[in-house]
Amino acid sequence: MMSARALGLTLGFVADRACGDPRRWHPVAGFGRWALALEQRIYRDSRWSGVAHVLVLVGGATGLAYAAERSARIPWARIALTALATWAVLGGRSLEREACAVHGLLAVGDLDRARVAVRNLVGRDTAALGPDEIARAVVESVAENTSDAVVASLVWGAAAGIPGLVAHRAVNTLDAMIGHRNARYGRFGWAAARLDDVLGLPASRLSGVLAAALGLDSLGALRAWRRDARHHPSPNAGVVEAAFAGALGLQLGGVNIYDGNRREDRALMGDGRAPAVADIPRAVRLARRVGVGAVVSAVILGARTSRRAWSSAVVG
Numbered sequence: 001m002m003s004a005r006a007l008g009l010t011l012g013f014v015a016d017r018a019c020g021d022p023r024r025w026h027p028v029a030g031f032g033r034w035a036l037a038l039e040q041r042i043y044r045d046s047r048w049s050g051v052a053h054v055l056v057l058v059g060g061a062t063g064l065a066y067a068a069e070r071s072a073r074i075p076w077a078r079i080a081l082t083a084l085a086t087w088a089v090l091g092g093r094s095l096e097r098e099a100c101a102v103h104g105l106l107a108v109g110d111l112d113r114a115r116v117a118v119r120n121l122v123g124r125d126t127a128a129l130g131p132d133e134i135a136r137a138v139v140e141s142v143a144e145n146t147s148d149a150v151v152a153s154l155v156w157g158a159a160a161g162i163p164g165l166v167a168h169r170a171v172n173t174l175d176a177m178i179g180h181r182n183a184r185y186g187r188f189g190w191a192a193a194r195l196d197d198v199l200g201l202p203a204s205r206l207s208g209v210l211a212a213a214l215g216l217d218s219l220g221a222l223r224a225w226r227r228d229a230r231h232h233p234s235p236n237a238g239v240v241e242a243a244f245a246g247a248l249g250l251q252l253g254g255v256n257i258y259d260g261n262r263r264e265d266r267a268l269m270g271d272g273r274a275p276a277v278a279d280i281p282r283a284v285r286l287a288r289r290v291g292v293g294a295v296v297s298a299v300i301l302g303a304r305t306s307r308r309a310w311s312s313a314v315v316g
Helices: 004-019 027-042 047-071 075-089 092-107 111-120 131-178 190-214 218-231 237-248 279-315
Strands: 252-258 262-269
Touching: 004 075, 004 092, 004 131, 004 279, 027 047, 027 075, 027 131, 047 075, 047 131, 047 190, 075 131, 092 111, 092 131, 092 279, 111 131, 131 190, 131 237, 131 252, 131 279, 190 218, 190 237, 190 279, 218 237, 218 262, 237 252, 237 262, 237 279
Parallel strands: none
Antiparallel strands: 252 262
């Protein structure tokens, strides 16, 4: 029989696929507002200030999640609470909508609006990007965010229940807000960025395995992962972007411009051709399959975790 945790994760995944993120009163957006308010009070250009920021916010959110899970003693209540938390933290459907919106604009030749729309997915400067460079940005974002916004949440939800779901999403949100290599956040955002790297490690590897298993070129995905991932500045994004590149028969990476004048020459990943506009739906379909594979993996892990906990309780 499926455990309450595994069933809750499954229902939450289905809710995300059906509905996406709520338009109003999103708890992650509320967390972001609290994070900004705290930053305005305690900001210092130091790592210790950033550590305090992370401890207060992640510790507080995780503690509340732990208390909520402990209070849900009836199985159906825990299932419902897990499903609600899973729906709140997953971002797969919304990621897909943003990618498809950019594709739709490019398909009708509306380059100016596509350059604006892709900013919802990437932090690089987009004002001078052509259609194929926008397509590359979208494919890279779909790959990375499938790991961050879908697979990682499911992995931590399966391993640690509602506190795991909340802790990962809190850390990942802080990384998106302050984990930047610039003058303001280089030191203050260090703790959030490093913790996000640690929590994202298992999910990026699972995402790479699933992309290889469910993509069109499994050997190409594994080859690109083994050869190219380590050259990416992120220990996690490199794995999943390389695996997606190989699985789709593309070559990702290249020059990105940030903050108007900061140039990053990203290592090339994969042996295929450069991405084109038509590759955006292909990346979305692969991401969708990876998400399904992740929820199946999470159900198996969640069921085993619950079984071990039940066996320990009986023996004790």
